[in-house]
Amino acid sequence: MFLNWLGTLPGAAAQGIIWGIMAIGVYITYKILDIADLTVDGSICTGGATFTMLLLAGLPIPLCLLIAFLAGTLCGLITGIFHTFLGIPAILAGILTQLILWSVNLKIMGRSNVAIPGRNFDLWVSALLPSWQSLLVLIAIIAVLIAILYWFFGTEFGTSLRATGNNLNMSRAQGINTDWTKIFGLAFSNGVVGLAGALLFQYQGGSDVKKGQGAIVIGLAAIIIGDAIVSKISQNFAVRLLGVVLGGIIYFFVYQTVIFLGFDSDLLKMLSAIVVAIFLGLPYLKKKYFASKKREGKRNA
Amino acid sequence: MLELHHITKKFNAGTVNEKVALNDVSLRLNDGDFVTVIGGNGAGKSTLMNAIAGVWPLDDGQVIVDGTNITAMPEHKRAKFLGRVFQDPNMGTAADMQIDENLALANRRGKRRGLAWSITAKEREVYKSLLAQLDLGLEDRLTSKVGLLSGGQRQAITLLMASMNKPNLLLLDEHTAALDPKTAAKVLKLTDEIVTQNQLTTLMITHNMKDAITHGNRLIMMHHGRIIFDIAGEEKRKLTVEDLLKKFEECSGAEFASDRALLS
Ligand SMILES: Nc1ncnc2c1ncn2[C@@H]1O[C@H](COP(=O)(O)OP(=O)(O)O)[C@@H](O)[C@H]1O
Ligand SMILES: [Mg+2]
Numbered sequence: 001m002f003l004n005w006l007g008t009l010p011g012a013a014a015q016g017i018i019w020g021i022m023a024i025g026v027y028i029t030y031k032i033l034d035i036a037d038l039t040v041d042g043s044i045c046t047g048g049a050t051f052t053m054l055l056l057a058g059l060p061i062p063l064c065l066l067i068a069f070l071a072g073t074l075c076g077l078i079t080g081i082f083h084t085f086l087g088i089p090a091i092l093a094g095i096l097t098q099l100i101l102w103s104v105n106l107k108i109m110g111r112s113n114v115a116i117p118g119r120n121f122d123l124w125v126s127a128l129l130p131s132w133q134s135l136l137v138l139i140a141i142i143a144v145l146i147a148i149l150y151w152f153f154g155t156e157f158g159t160s161l162r163a164t165g166n167n168l169n170m171s172r173a174q175g176i177n178t179d180w181t182k183i184f185g186l187a188f189s190n191g192v193v194g195l196a197g198a199l200l201f202q203y204q205g206g207s208d209v210k211k212g213q214g215a216i217v218i219g220l221a222a223i224i225i226g227d228a229i230v231s232k233i234s235q236n237f238a239v240r241l242l243g244v245v246l247g248g249i250i251y252f253f254v255y256q257t258v259i260f261l262g263f264d265s266d267l268l269k270m271l272s273a274i275v276v277a278i279f280l281g282l283p284y285l286k287k288k289y290f291a292s293k294k295r296e297g298k299r300n301a
Numbered sequence: 302m303l304e305l306h307h308i309t310k311k312f313n314a315g316t317v318n319e320k321v322a323l324n325d326v327s328l329r330l331n332d333g334d335f336v337t338v339i340g341g342n343g344a345g346k347s348t349l350m351n352a353i354a355g356v357w358p359l360d361d362g363q364v365i366v367d368g369t370n371i372t373a374m375p376e377h378k379r380a381k382f383l384g385r386v387f388q389d390p391n392m393g394t395a396a397d398m399q400i401d402e403n404l405a406l407a408n409r410r411g412k413r414r415g416l417a418w419s420i421t422a423k424e425r426e427v428y429k430s431l432l433a434q435l436d437l438g439l440e441d442r443l444t445s446k447v448g449l450l451s452g453g454q455r456q457a458i459t460l461l462m463a464s465m466n467k468p469n470l471l472l473l474d475e476h477t478a479a480l481d482p483k484t485a486a487k488v489l490k491l492t493d494e495i496v497t498q499n500q501l502t503t504l505m506i507t508h509n510m511k512d513a514i515t516h517g518n519r520l521i522m523m524h525h526g527r528i529i530f531d532i533a534g535e536e537k538r539k540l541t542v543e544d545l546l547k548k549f550e551e552c553s554g555a556e557f558a559s560d561r562a563l564l565s
Contacts (some may be wrong), residue, residue, distance in 0.1 A: 123430035156405075156414040159398075163406055173354070173393070174462070175380035175410040 005260050009094075010131030013249055013257040017138040018125075018199045019218055020248025023226070024145060025192030026219030027244050032153070033165040033185040036218055037081075038094030040193045041103030043075035045212035047194025048201030049108040052116055055202075059278070061124055065198050073187040077099055080183030105209050105299070115206035125203045134203065142245055150238045161185050191220075214269050217276050222247035224279045244252020303330040303470050305501065308343075308352055308362030310526075322348040324526035326362070330502055331472070338506045339545070340523035345369040346506045347388075349523070350472045353504075355379050367469050381411020384463030384501070386456065386476040393459030396448030399459060400439060403447055404428045407462030431461055435491065453484035457491055464495045470497065471504040477512075489516070510542045524553045 022044060029037040034091055047068040054064040075097060082093035090142075106112065118128040125134040152158040163171045164181040171178050193215070201207045226247030230239055306547070322345045330336060338346050343409065352452060353364055355376040363372045365528045371379045387393050394403050405420040405428075425443060432440040439450075447455060456476055459481040474490065477485035493516060496503050506515050513520055520537050522530035522545070529552040 152416075155416045156409060156419045157416060159402060159419040162398060162412050163395050166397045167392070168388070169320055169392050171381075171406075172376045172396055173380055173385045174406050175377050175412075176406075176414070177377045206532075212444060 001270065005257065008256050008260060009253070010135065012252050012284065014125065014131055014134040014138055014253030015200070015203060016249030017135070017205060018143060018196055018248075019252055020222055020245030021138075021142065021145065022193050022196035022215060023150070023219040023222035024241055025189045025196060026145030026216065027241065028149075028189035028192065030223060031165075032162055033182060033189075035090045035136055035165070035182065035186070036094070036101040036188065036216075037076075037079060037186060038091060039075050039079045039097045039101075039186070039190050040094075040216050040219060041214065042105065043190040043212075044070045044192045044197035044200070044215045044241060045105045045207070045209060046075050046101050047072045048211065049105050049114075049197075049207045049209075050194070051198035052201050052207040052233070054115050055110055056114070057119060061122070061202075063196060064184065068198035069191045069195045071199070073191035075194065076186035076188070076190030079190070080186040083177035083186070086181055102209065108205055109209065112210070113206060113208040115177060115201045118203065118205050123202055125199055126186065127203055138199070138255055144237055146241045149241060153237060161290060214272065217269070217272050218248075218251060221251050221276050222270060222294070224276065225250050241243045259272045302329070302332050302364040302367055303504075304363075304367040305329070305353070306363040306365070308349075308364070310348055310352055310357075311360050314360070323352060323528050326526070326528060328521070328528060330342050330504070332502055332518055333500050335496055335501075335503045335517035336505070336519045336521060337517045338521050338523060339508075339510060339513045340502060344522055344523040345526040347474055348526070350385075350474050350504065350506065353472060354383055354385060359508060361427070382469040384468035384471045386459045386463050386471075386473045388475040388478050390452040390455040390459070390479055393462070399444045400432070400447055400450075401425055401428055403458060404431070404462060404465070407465045409465065410468075432458075433459065444537070451484075452490055452547055453480050454519070456480065456488050460488065460491060460495060464499055464527045465500060467499050467501065469502065471501045471503040471505075473503065475506050478508055479553045492516075510545050514540050514542070514545070522549060522552070524549070529553060 004249055018181045023042070026037070050071040051064045051068040053063065061070045061218065069178070078100065079090075079093045081098040082088045082096055083090050086093075088096070116123075118126050123129065124137045127134075140224060146281075160171065160176045161181045161184065163174070163176060168178055168232060197212070200211070223244055224247065226240070226243030226245070229246060229250075230243030233239065255268065258271075284292070305328040307328055308326045309321070312318075312320045325545075326344075326349065338349070340346050353357055354372065355374060355378075359372065363370060365371070365383045366379075369382070371382065375549055385393070395406070401420055401424075405424060408424065409410075411515075427501070428443060429440045432443070437454055437457055439454060439458070447458065450458070460476070463473075477488050477491075481490060489512060503517070505517065507516075513526050514537070518537065519531070519533035520540070521528050521532075530548050542557070
C-alpha cells in the first residue's frame with residue numbers, strides 16, 4: 001500500500017509542476033498586478049485545446065506549445081480590453097471572458113473532449129512516459145520560464161508593471177500608461193496559463209472542456225503555499241517563483257494522497273476552495289484580532 | 302509657464318449632487334513662480350491640481366504648459382511636464398518597491414520604458430548623492446522597501462522624484478499636512494531648497510496661512526471654485542495672517558465665520 005502510494009509520487013510531481021507553471025501565470029496578475037483574474041479557468045483550456053488540435057493536425061510540438069501560449073495571451077487581451085477600455089471591474093471582466101472561452105474552446109475542439117493517442121506522437125511530457133523523462137522536460141521549462149520572468153520584471157518596462165500593481169496613482173503620475181501595463185500583464189499571465197494548459201493536456205492525453213474549472217483556486221493555493229514556505233527564507237523574486245512551483249507540487253501531492261486514501265473526489269473542489277478561503281482570510285482576521293487587542297490594551301491602561 | 306484658460310469642472314453634473322468645483326478659473330504662472338494656494342475645505346484647491354494633472358476630463362477650458370496645449374492629453378502623457386506630491390505619503394511612492402527602484406521610475410517619467418535594465422550602476426551613484434542631500438540617512442538604504450520608511454521620509458523621496466529631470470511645473474497638494482509639525486517643517490525647508498536649486502515653477506497648496514505667506518513669491522486664495530485673491534512680490538511679503546483673514550472676509554462675504562477655523 002505504502003509502496004503503491006510512493007509509486008504515484010513522481011507522476012504527482014510532474015503534474016504538480018504543470019500546475020506550478022499555471023500558478024506562475026496567476027502570480028503575475030494576482031501578486032504583481034494586484035488583479036484577481038478569473039480568465040485562467042478558461043484560458044488554461046484554450047491553451048490545452050489549441051495544443052491538442054494542432055498536434056493532431058500534425059504540427060511539431062514546439063510550435064504547438066508556442067501557439068498555445070499565444071492563444072492564452074489572446075484570452076488575457078480580451079479581459080484586459082474589457083477591464084481598461086470598457087471600465088468593467090477586473091473580476092467581472094474575467095468572468096465574461098471565461099464564458100466566451102467556454103464557447104470558443106468547444107469550437108476549437110469540435111466537441112467537449114478530444115483524446116491524444118499518446119503512442120502516435122513523440123510527446124515531451126506524458127503519463128505514458130517514464131516519470132523522470134517528463135520531470136526533466138518540465139524542470140527545464142520551469143528554469144527557462146523563471147529566468148525569463150526574472151529578467152523581464154527587472155527591465156524598465158517590467159518594473160512599470162510592478163509599479164502599476166503596487167500604486168496606480170503613483171504610476172500614472174510617473175507617466176506610466178497603466179491601461180497598457182495591465183493589458184500586457186493580463187495577456188502575459190494568460191499566455192503562461194495557456195502554456196501550462198498545453199502541458200497538462202499533453203500529460204493527461206487529451207482535452208476536456210471542463211478541465212479548467214477551478215484552476216484559479218489551484219493557482220491561488222499554490223501561491224499561498226509557496227509564500228508560506230519561502231517568504232521567510234528569501235525575498236528574491238526567482239526564489240519566490242520557485243516557491244510557487246513548489247506550492248503547486250505540494251498541492252498536488254496532498255491531492256493525490258487524499259484521493260489515494262479514498263476520499264470522495266466529488267468533494268475535492270469544495271475542500272480546495274475552503275482551504276484557500278481560510279488562507280486568504282487569515283491576514284484579515286489577524287489584523288482585526290490585533291486591532292481589538294490594541295483597543296483593549298488602551299482601555300485597560 | 303502655465304496658462305489656465307476659463308477652466309470649469311463639475312462633479313455629478315445633471316444630478317441633485319451637482320457640484321461646480323472649478324468655476325471659470327483662469328491663471329497664468331510665469332517661469333520660476335512659486336505660488337502658494339490657500340482656501341477653506343472644499344474650495345477647489347485639489348481639484349485645480351487634478352485639472353492640471355489630467356486626472357479626469359474638464360467640462361470647459363484649456364490647460365497650456367510651456368506653449369503645449371495639454372487639455373486633451375491623458376494623465377500618463379502629461380506626466381512628463383509635471384512633478385506631483387500628494388497629501389497622503391502613501392500615494393506618491395510604491396511601497397513594495399525599493400528606494401532606488403522608485404527613483405528610477407521617476408527618472409524615466411516621460412521617457413520610453415523599454416527592455417533595458419531598470420537601473421544602471423551610474424544611476425545608483427546619482428541617487429545616492431541625491432539622497433545624501435536629504436540628510437535623512439537614506440543614502441545607505443538604496444535597496445530598502447519604501448514601505449518601511451516613515452511618512453516624512455516618504456514625502457522627502459516623493460519630492461525628490463517629483464523634481465527629477467526638472468519638470469515644467471511642480472504640483473504640491475498639502476504635502477506636509479499628514480506629518481507631525483517638526484517633520485513638516487523639515488520637508489517644507491527641503492521643498493524650498495529643491496524649488497530654488499532647480500528654479501522650478503511651483504504650485505503649492507497649504508492649509509497653513511503662515512506657510513503660505515513665508516514661502517513663494519505669490520499667493521492665491523480660492524473660494525467656491527474661484528480664485529478670489531491673488532497677490533505677489535513686495536505686497537505679498539508684507540502680508541500678515543490678519544490681513545489674509547480680513548481679505549478673505551472681504552472677498553467671500555458672510556461665509557467668513559464658518560470658514561475661519563479651517564483657514565487659520
Ligand atoms: N471626485 C470627486 N467627485 C465628486 N465631488 C468631488 C470630487 N472631487 C472633489 N469633489 C468636490 O469638489 C469640491 C472641491 O474639492 P477639493 O478640490 O478637493 O477641495 P479642497 O480645496 O479642499 O482641496 C468639494 O465640494 C468636493 O466635495
Ligand atoms: Mg484638498
